[in-house]
Amino acid sequence: MERKPHLFKDMISLGRLWKFLAKNDFDLIVYSTPKALLIASLAKCLNVKRSKSVAIVQGRVYENFPELKKKAFMALDKVSFTLSDKVVFVSNSLQENYFRENIVNSRASKVIGSGSFNGVNESVFHSVNLENKESLRVKYGFSKSEFLICIIGRICIDKGIEDVYKIARKINNNIKFVFVGSFEDERSKYKVKCIVKEERGYYIPYLKEIHEIFQCSDLHLFLSHREGFGNVAIEAASCGVPTFAYDVTGVKDSVKNGISGQRFDFKDTKAIARAIDEAAKSTDFSSKYPNARSWAVENFEQKKVWQNYLEFYLNQIQDER
Template structure:
């Protein structure tokens, strides 16, 4: 009889984004079930159990979720529980410990509390400490994040990294350069060949550094004429639109605040990706862009300092520092040859270190070592 694994996630969207290849590999050797906190359908053939889990702190709902997880784990007697995301990690690691599941594995992919202050930061940080306390094993998706968690006394010596980092690597069958699509997209958005296209692709919120990005490009547009900014992704904070309204009316800005479900296509429009985040676990979008030979300018923070090799596969700037951002972006504009050089380097690094099948094999081997003892 196959040993039984349960993967727990607050939302199916995260499983679809990062866990599909992992699930396919694990299914070949184990009986795999996925517990989801919402109704988003999965893009993989696997058993699914719905147990409502919400991202925000809601004591009554969280107690209900914990109780249902306890009952389900007790009934199914899994050999290993693997959790991703903070809330699903907290509730599933507590539940799995209480019912005596031997292998309890949580995957850290970033910390919401890293940029918070006061009581809320203390509470969220304590929740991560509880996750670690209730787990038997911990994975972290970047070495710099692991060092950060250790320095904050959240993580002990049990933390491990798969290969060179990232939660799932890049599927280069989907993320690959397409010159014909690039030309079509440039034509669609009326971008001429001589213009440099900077692209932000991801959730639009304060922690992603969008406010500083707006101020940076308002300055750049006054200095340079052949520069475009493409801003794409769901608007998570409606107040941001008002704060960056001057940017949005600029003729050199293209924006779309809907959910982008084809990043592997739209990234072909970019010459260089921008990611001025205040916090990132690793920055998967960086290596996805790299697979298309698109380098990244990003903040010098834990996570991005793993996904970007400064001056080789991209450029790191001081976090939340508009002056340094303008300086680094200007240097790229004045030295366009750097874009191609760094793009080629980034592409080679993905092929060497971040292919999704190598990450899935690494996770499979990691779980084999734990579960088959």
């Protein structure tokens, strides 16, 4: 099943999933991702066997679509939610958006715990001392003296790469960016290449030890235009690294203003550039957010998040019986 809509291929996926569900007995069917919500809920509805179903909503790809196109996708979500027994949102702000637009009601939906779908592994994502931080910078070829900003994840327009490019041209030369992730469009690839070529940043296509990039960074920049939750921000917080981000859906829940970082008005790149310059000049920026890790671990520790979901799933099965 492809990520983007494709009518013919999606119909084939629907048929195959319907057959699979018809041949097997499940106590509970759980589905997520925008396309899977629709296809799985339809397949489950068309099936004679009436298994309990849960839709996990991790974001809205249509958040910034033109109004008419957005309404069409909202209607499809409403179909998916109506056909599901329970709808789980990964953040409160995401759920509130659906409430406000009357796509789902409060009785059929919930947020589990404080949000997130996977939480953060505190034993992997942890802070390091200055000596280890400098060792990591040597390992990856970063300067020990520069103010390092990490940008982690898919690199595309919706993740704010054009906004990062604008900021990079406004701040002083001792501030460097490190991008880790794959490109999703040529425009974004060009922007990052320009930043690297101008010696304002570094690019790493893939890295298994992503926690080490957080640990050797001074700041995490997260200018996504839309998120379901934004797990990368709690990973940064768990490493003791603050996040500067837009005050948008999903990110409102994964960046605690003044605790794990700072949220800015959407598209206010001037304010963000000023804040970054001030942070780079500050002698005590590294100690400005002392409670970032404790907040992240208290609310999103991975095993606790997993346990909350497990208990929820088991309760759904017991209610069915």
